[in-house]
Amino acid sequence: MRMKPWAALTVVSLTLTAQEADSKWRFSGFGTLGLASNSTDLVEYSRELSQPRGTSRSLNAKLDSRLGLQVNVDLSEDFSFVGQVVSKYRYDGTFTPDLSWAFLSYAPTSGVQVRAGRLGWDVFQLSDTRNVGYSNLWVRPPVDFYGPLQVSSMDGGDVAWTTPFGEGQSLRLKVSAGQVWEKLPTSFPGVVQELKGGKLLGALAEYQGENLNFRVAYMRFRTAQDFIAPVASLREGVYAFATLLNDPGLARQADAMVFKDQVFQYYSAGLNWQQGPLRIDAVGARVNSGALFSTLNAGYASVGYRVGAVVPYLLASRIATANPAPYVGALPGLGPQGAAVAEGIQRFLTNSNADQNTVALGLRWDFHPKAALKVQVDRASADPKATMLWPEPKPAWNGKATVSSVVLDFVF
Amino acid sequence: MRHSPLRMMCFSPLLMAMLGATALAAGEPVVIVNLQSGVEKLSRDEVTNLFMGRQKRLPSGIVALPVEQAQPVATRARFYLLLVKKDLPDINAYWARLFFSGQAQPPRQVNSAAEVLELVAGNKGAIGVVDGALVDRRVRVVLDLGR
Numbered sequence: 414m415r416m417k418p419w420a421a422l423t424v425v426s427l428t429l430t431a432q433e434a435d436s437k438w439r440f441s442g443f444g445t446l447g448l449a450s451n452s453t454d455l456v457e458y459s460r461e462l463s464q465p466r467g468t469s470r471s472l473n474a475k476l477d478s479r480l481g482l483q484v485n486v487d488l489s490e491d492f493s494f495v496g497q498v499v500s501k502y503r504y505d506g507t508f509t510p511d512l513s514w515a516f517l518s519y520a521p522t523s524g525v526q527v528r529a530g531r532l533g534w535d536v537f538q539l540s541d542t543r544n545v546g547y548s549n550l551w552v553r554p555p556v557d558f559y560g561p562l563q564v565s566s567m568d569g570g571d572v573a574w575t576t577p578f579g580e581g582q583s584l585r586l587k588v589s590a591g592q593v594w595e596k597l598p599t600s601f602p603g604v605v606q607e608l609k610g611g612k613l614l615g616a617l618a619e620y621q622g623e624n625l626n627f628r629v630a631y632m633r634f635r636t637a638q639d640f641i642a643p644v645a646s647l648r649e650g651v652y653a654f655a656t657l658l659n660d661p662g663l664a665r666q667a668d669a670m671v672f673k674d675q676v677f678q679y680y681s682a683g684l685n686w687q688q689g690p691l692r693i694d695a696v697g698a699r700v701n702s703g704a705l706f707s708t709l710n711a712g713y714a715s716v717g718y719r720v721g722a723v724v725p726y727l728l729a730s731r732i733a734t735a736n737p738a739p740y741v742g743a744l745p746g747l748g749p750q751g752a753a754v755a756e757g758i759q760r761f762l763t764n765s766n767a768d769q770n771t772v773a774l775g776l777r778w779d780f781h782p783k784a785a786l787k788v789q790v791d792r793a794s795a796d797p798k799a800t801m802l803w804p805e806p807k808p809a810w811n812g813k814a815t816v817s818s819v820v821l822d823f824v825f
Numbered sequence: 826m827r828h829s830p831l832r833m834m835c836f837s838p839l840l841m842a843m844l845g846a847t848a849l850a851a852g853e854p855v856v857i858v859n860l861q862s863g864v865e866k867l868s869r870d871e872v873t874n875l876f877m878g879r880q881k882r883l884p885s886g887i888v889a890l891p892v893e894q895a896q897p898v899a900t901r902a903r904f905y906l907l908l909v910k911k912d913l914p915d916i917n918a919y920w921a922r923l924f925f926s927g928q929a930q931p932p933r934q935v936n937s938a939a940e941v942l943e944l945v946a947g948n949k950g951a952i953g954v955v956d957g958a959l960v961d962r963r964v965r966v967v968l969d970l971g972r
């Protein structure tokens with residue numbers, strides 16, 4: 414069952430190789446071969462929440478390497494189909510390909526596009542092309558900003574309306590709605606958090622000028638699943654202690670430990686300015702996470718300057734928790750069992766905290782019309798207790814990590 | 826390689842005759858469409874929107890088929906510099922984003938001006954860019970990019 418997307422695409426490609434001359438079909442792809450290394454073994458550096466493990470000192474090819482295959486089919490003047498599978502290091506530690514896009518597009522007039530099926534979730538500027546390294550300036554989209562996203566695509570639909578106005582300007586409006594199908598790894602080895610059935614809803618407006626692209630968006634994600642069993646049983650443990658200690662605060666905490674119907678709201682605004690050799694990106698976002706999780710503020714800014722085929726760049730990013738989940742102390746007088754529950758709660762709560770900034774220096778070299786080589790060094794400074802984005806933190810970790818990366822991005 | 830229109834007239838009266846009433850500077854890229862496209866003129870913005878994937882139909886309502894000459898690379902580079910003042914690596918990255926997020930398909934690529942002319946001559950919605958000196962009666966010039 415897992416090989417389904419690959420198999421489907423292979424069958425499609427085999428049947429159609431014979432019709433290569435027919436321009437209605439188009440096969441293409443993208444990929445990244447990457448190597449990264451962290452300066453410390455006290456913590457692992459991961460790219461996004463969907464990665465169960467990260468990079469320590471030894472060279473790691475899983476962090477950034479990925480491969481995507483896409484088929485475009487023109488069905489008629491108005492209708493077309495796009496299917497895409499992506500293989501990357503995912504929640505279960507494998508590179509099992511997932512169907513990332515599969516939709517029917519209907520474009521009845523010049524500026525209107527209606528799409529239905531599986532679609533990328535474009536909550537932030539680059540979130541629906543996070544896997545397409547070649548389309549981005551940096552080695553990877555800033556982890557402090559894109560790393561916390563739980564979802565990458567949805568089953569649903571969107572309607573986009575683009576209208577040109579004035580000199581070389583256009584405005585694009587889009588609304589989208591759909592359901593989540595993905596899973597996330599957890600800090601419990603081998604245990605996966607199901608996200609299936611979560612509801613997504615959103616709208617965005619994008620201005621495109623000659624040099625300036627400006628985008629604002631609002632998205633909303635309501636969860637539909639409850640927590641994995643270990644957290645659910647932790648909740649039971651907390652209830653038990655709350656009763657034992659007659660502690661209403663602790664009982665409220667237990668009440669709040671329900672994942673189902675949590676609402677995450679994503680507000681974002683950002684710009685991209687490209688004039689001659691200069692390119693500037695600046696994006697900010699706030700994620701309101703309801704009662705249970707931390708509310709997060711995040712942003713990044715980047716400056717690049719093209720010198721022929723080479724663009725050196727500087728990238729700074731930050732994520733901070735606006736209302737941190739509390740650090741609970743030990744549960745006094747309850748012995749080792751109490752300590753274990755306290756530790757479990759602690760681990761659970763700090764996993765939803767993120768407080769860190771990163772400065773990265775890098776270089777993109779377009780040595781070929783369809784390939785680019787990039788090198789980048791990231792210096793991350795984190796609150797070592799806010800471990801949302803850091804798998805396997807050791808108590809001795811001081812919150813610092815320097816990550817060196819080299820990637821080859823290509824399209825075909 | 827810029828030639829003045831005057832010099833062109835002196836050296837290739839036959840070519841100029843072929844171009845009919847449209848006076849063009851050779852060496853300057855011009856935007857061409859099919860004779861049945863229902864389009865007489867296009868503004869630079871309209872051409873930009875069609876070649877950058879923001880509009881999918883010609884003003885006449887026909888689905889547009891943008892065609893670009895990928896070889897030699899310098900020709901393609903010059904076209905995008907003239908049209909949107911962007912370097913090829915930026916154009917390529919731009920298209921990777923739009924294409925792999927299912928928003929639009931990049932212009933069809935062919936390897937010579939002759940192929941551009943042929944595709945435009947044979948497809949109602951096709952729109953292409955060729956050296957003004959190469960334009961013939963099979964197609965219609967709707968914008969002179971060199972101006």
